[in-house]
Amino acid sequence: MTDFSTSADTLVVPCPAKINLFLHILGRLPNGYHQLQTVFQLLDYGDTLTVRQRQDSQLTLSPDLADVDNKDNLVLRAAIALRRFAGYQGGADLYLEKRLPIGGGIGGGSSDAASTLLALNQLWQLNLSLDTLASIGQQLGADVPVFVHGATAWAEGTGEKLTPLSIPSKWYLVLRPNCFVSTGEIFSHQQLTRQDAPIKIAAFLEGGTGNSCQPLVRKLYPEVDKALIWLDKFSPAMLTGTGSCVFASFDNEDAARAVLAQRPEGTEGFVARGVDLSPAHTALGIA
Numbered sequence: 507m508t509d510f511s512t513s514a515d516t517l518v519v520p521c522p523a524k525i526n527l528f529l530h531i532l533g534r535l536p537n538g539y540h541q542l543q544t545v546f547q548l549l550d551y552g553d554t555l556t557v558r559q560r561q562d563s564q565l566t567l568s569p570d571l572a573d574v575d576n577k578d579n580l581v582l583r584a585a586i587a588l589r590r591f592a593g594y595q596g597g598a599d600l601y602l603e604k605r606l607p608i609g610g611g612i613g614g615g616s617s618d619a620a621s622t623l624l625a626l627n628q629l630w631q632l633n634l635s636l637d638t639l640a641s642i643g644q645q646l647g648a649d650v651p652v653f654v655h656g657a658t659a660w661a662e663g664t665g666e667k668l669t670p671l672s673i674p675s676k677w678y679l680v681l682r683p684n685c686f687v688s689t690g691e692i693f694s695h696q697q698l699t700r701q702d703a704p705i706k707i708a709a710f711l712e713g714g715t716g717n718s719c720q721p722l723v724r725k726l727y728p729e730v731d732k733a734l735i736w737l738d739k740f741s742p743a744m745l746t747g748t749g750s751c752v753f754a755s756f757d758n759e760d761a762a763r764a765v766l767a768q769r770p771e772g773t774e775g776f777v778a779r780g781v782d783l784s785p786a787h788t789a790l791g792i793a
């Protein structure tokens with residue numbers, strides 16, 4: 507068993523979740539990806555990654571995730587992509603404490619990948635810029651760049667054109683119905699609406715925006731529909747990303763926790779605070 511006690515050659519980094527405070531789909535690009543407008547709200551809750559320098563060139567990842575082969579894990583894929591880009595010869599032991607539900611629309615895999623890039627860039631003293639790390643990360647997932655840049659942001663393009671945004675701090679309850687939604691399935695679905703008109707940041711701040719994937723996802727997944735109806739009784743509820751998680755905001759932690767405690771059987775969830783800056787950046791001392 508690998509010993510991951512903290513020392514000079516070890517970094518411990520949070521991998522925060524995100525929610526999409528709104529999500530519009532403007533159209534489809536020639537590569538099949540969709541042109542979006544969204545606000546990524548970072549949360550102070552997520553997975554935790556520990557990276558430790560090795561004296562040889564091996565890259566190891568533990569423990570195994572139940573549903574993801576190690577070779578497909580975005581942590582290992584990010585480490586390999588970074589090492590190849592930088593022409594670095596050394597290795598590292600990586601340990602991922604997974605808390606975020608997979609396929610929930612809260613960006614867990616992308617955040618794990620981003621924290622891997624940020625941490626190994628420091629551990630291996632590669633000195634690559636955030637822009638460079640974000641472009642390496644974008645090849646791994648559309649949500650990786652926002653986690654690399656580490657700020658709650660207005661996003662356009664496929665999520666890589668980012669404008670930091672300060673949102674009044676709120677508490678969020680994120681509820682996960684008992685189902686997994688494939689992002690690819692929703693984006694390739696015939697009935698997805700892809701014709702939202704572009705809006706300005708001011709229009710989002712004035713309210714009234716929504717998630718354009720929500721009508722289709724709640725139709726395909728009755729569990730999502732039920733979760734939205736239930737949570738909406740306490741505070742306006744919305745889908746994040748392509749789901750399956752839904753969320754609602756509350757003025758304080760106690761109010762959010764009181765609702766979480768009554769959640770319907772079969773659902774799981776967590777309460778987290780919205781943050782302007784990524785806890786990964788704070789932990790690594792990135793300005």
Ligand SMILES: C[C@](O)(CO)[C@H](O)COP(=O)(O)OP(=O)(O)OC[C@H]1O[C@@H](n2ccc(N)nc2=O)[C@H](O)[C@@H]1O
Binds near residue numbers: 538616650694
């Ligand atoms: C919907 C969001 O969660 C909003 O935050 C993200 O844009 C999805 O980001 P992600 O899970 O990192 O997505 P990826 O792993 O890059 O892509 C999964 C699949 O979703 C589709 N996809 C994703 C993002 C995007 N802007 N257009 C797409 O059409 C593609 O078919 C792709 O094969």
Ligand SMILES: Nc1ncnc2c1ncn2[C@@H]1O[C@H](COP(=O)(O)OP(=O)(O)OP(=O)(O)O)[C@@H](O)[C@H]1O
Binds near residue numbers: 578610647
């Ligand atoms: N470390 C990881 N954590 C979670 N999923 C991973 C990881 N590595 C690879 N994956 C794969 O990535 C896919 C997407 O997982 P993720 O949890 O990021 O989805 P998501 O929350 O819907 O993301 P998004 O909000 O970016 O659409 C999963 O199907 C899983 O097989």
